[in-house]
Amino acid sequence: MEGRPDQYLVIARKKNQEWWIGGITGDSARVLKLRPVLFDEDGADAHWKLTLYQDDLNQPFNPNGILIRTMNADRNTVLEIPMASGGGFVIKLQKQ
Numbered sequence: 702m703e704g705r706p707d708q709y710l711v712i713a714r715k716k717n718q719e720w721w722i723g724g725i726t727g728d729s730a731r732v733l734k735l736r737p738v739l740f741d742e743d744g745a746d747a748h749w750k751l752t753l754y755q756d757d758l759n760q761p762f763n764p765n766g767i768l769i770r771t772m773n774a775d776r777n778t779v780l781e782i783p784m785a786s787g788g789g790f791v792i793k794l795q796k797q
Contacts, residue, residue: 702722702735703735707727708726708727708729708731709724709725709726709727709731709733709784710724710725711723711724711733711735712724718795718796719793719794719795719796720737720749720792720793720794721791721792721793721794722735722737722791722792722794723789723790723791723792724782724784724789724790724791725784725788725789726784726785726786726787726788726789727786727787728786728787729786730783730784730785730786730788731783731784732781732782732783732784733781733782733784733790734779734780734781734782735779735780735782736776736778736779736780737749737751737774737778737780737792737794738774738775738776738778738794746775747775747776747796748773748774748775748796748797749773749774749775749794749795749796749797750771750772750773750774750794750795750797751771751772751773751774751778751792751793751794752769752770752771752792752793752795753768753769753770753771753772753780753782753790753791753792754767754768754769754790754791754792754793755767755768755770755782755783755784755788755789755790755791756768756783756784756785756788756789756790758783758785762785764785764787764788773797774794780792
């Protein structure tokens with residue numbers, strides 16, 4: 702989906718009716734802006750349940766901490782996902 706060599710990578714895969722999006726970053730922490738619903742396979746009015754698993758950056762920082770958020774998404778949804786140095790995220794999209 703997106704990436705820069707030696708900086709970060711975002712990939713997507715579909716299994717059955719679910720999309721999985723994963724991202725990793727290199728040695729630099731960053732905030733990634735991502736539009737997770739890039740496809741209109743079921744029309745422009747399709748709605749999705751989005752579950753985001755991301756680095757938990759709360760203090761004190763725990764490198765193994767995971768923050769889990771659930772929300773509704775459509776093709777206009779844009780996420781800002783903070784990633785720790787060497788961290789990443791996973792998104793699960795389920796059609797509603």
